[in-house]
Amino acid sequence: MDMMSEVPVAGSGARLDLFAMADKAVAIIRAIARPTLVQLVLRVALAVPFWRSGILKWSGFLHLNDTAVLLFSDEFKLHLPGGPYSFPAPELMAFMSGSVEIMAPIFLVLGLATRFAALVLFGMTCIVELTVPNGWPVHITWAAMALGIMAGGPGRLSADYAITKVARVHSP
Numbered sequence: 001m002d003m004m005s006e007v008p009v010a011g012s013g014a015r016l017d018l019f020a021m022a023d024k025a026v027a028i029i030r031a032i033a034r035p036t037l038v039q040l041v042l043r044v045a046l047a048v049p050f051w052r053s054g055i056l057k058w059s060g061f062l063h064l065n066d067t068a069v070l071l072f073s074d075e076f077k078l079h080l081p082g083g084p085y086s087f088p089a090p091e092l093m094a095f096m097s098g099s100v101e102i103m104a105p106i107f108l109v110l111g112l113a114t115r116f117a118a119l120v121l122f123g124m125t126c127i128v129e130l131t132v133p134n135g136w137p138v139h140i141t142w143a144a145m146a147l148g149i150m151a152g153g154p155g156r157l158s159a160d161y162a163i164t165k166v167a168r169v170h171s172p
Contacts, residue, residue: 039155043114046145047105049138050121054101057094068094079133100124108149111158115150122146 057068072094077084087093100120107117122143129139154160 036156043108047108050101051105057098111154114154118146118149
């Protein structure tokens with residue numbers, strides 16, 4: 001044995017107890033924040049604001065409401081150098097935006113083509129940031145969630161996971 005290991009250090013027992021308590025606390029936190037649950041919550045959290053925005057753009061199946069088109073015609077501008085600039089083809093932009101804001105959240109919640117849906121919403125977040133530059137505190141959280149989903153995948157509670165599992169069973 002080493003001579004230093006036999007020398008008592010004042011307060012070392014208290015430090016060890018503190019480390020043991022911290023380890024127990026971390027174990028409890030890990031039990032609560034299981035990766036599968038975190039991935040599901042990230043997918044739903046990112047889906048909600050886009051879904052809510054998308055719902056407001058439609059007045060029926062494939063029928064945009066007038067407000068959606070008006071926003072892209074008169075209100076929304078792209079804040080680029082030398083701008084702001086109006087969106088080109090406002091009716092098409094409203095339709096595409098409304099479609100993405102409905103479809104991508106559905107894909108995210110189901111966990112179907114999850115990384116692609118997150119990538120699409122990441123791109124849309126970048127466009128929203130160019131449209132509403134002062135909204136960056138919210139937009140950065142959307143971007144972080146999208147990047148987290150893209151990096152970590154959909155998790156076990158997803159259609160992607162089920163499809164992959166079935167495909168592995170049936171592959172030669």
